[in-house]
Amino acid sequence: MIHSMTGYGKSVLQLPTKKITIELKSLNSKSLDLNARMPSIYREKELTIRKLLADKLVRGKVDFSIYVEATAEDTSTQINTPVVKQYIRQLKEVVDANDIELLKMAVRFPDALNTVREEIDESEWRAIEAEIDKTVILINEYRRDEGKVLENDFNKRIVIIDTLLNEVIAMDPDRIEGVRERLFKGVEDLREKYDENRFEQELVYYIEKFDITEEKVRLKNHLEYFTESVNSIDSNGKKLGFISQEIGREINTIGSKSNYAPMQQLVVQMKDELEKIKEQLLNVL
Structure with a gap:
């Protein structure tokens, strides 16, 4: 199951003399970009907090905040x-x-x-640390729910690309026959004698040049691999990004080789669906 990098979590801890609000927000980023805001008394724990968040959130532009509101007489x-x-x-x-x-x-x-310089009360800090863990759970639940929406969208678009590929496969024999007919017609229009053996060799060369059998097979495999990766236990946006690049490469090759308007129209539709997938992949953990 994939997870989105977009998420939000908030938790409130009520202590005898203060109310502590912990907030986490995250957006997409190529790596972990963590910004931490907290009162100076908790600064000595910042490295501990950063390590905890790095382990649990992995990637994303993350804003972490601790807000303290005094609820009783408590002065330093x-x-x-x-x-x-x-x-x-x-x-x-x-x-x-x-x-x-x-x-x-x-x-x-x-x-x-x-x-008087305030010192962290260890029992208070343990309560805060537990609340941070709770906030991390909340943001990860948010990311999981957002990821489910992305997963459904990816599966839908991969099915559309696969359907378009099947149409390409179905019309490919007609395309090859069209290439053959155009070559024959071109030679006949010259109204000159020609070496039939040499012509057959040239015909085979051009048909092989326009052949997209390998691209069709590879594209089919890439689509299946993408779907398998989307539905796997782990969420790996970078891996899905690499697969989508391979999908794009095969679609582009089919488009450049096809030399057939109806097939090129299908290729344009496949590219459109793939671009929508790539845009959404930027949000995948």
């Missing part, structure tokens, strides 16, 4: 009481003001407030 800034008291005593010697006014002035001075 504290009043430096001894320093503030010392400021107030000094201010009383130079300013005639009440204690409230002196306090307002004192807290504006250097070192009146201490900012």
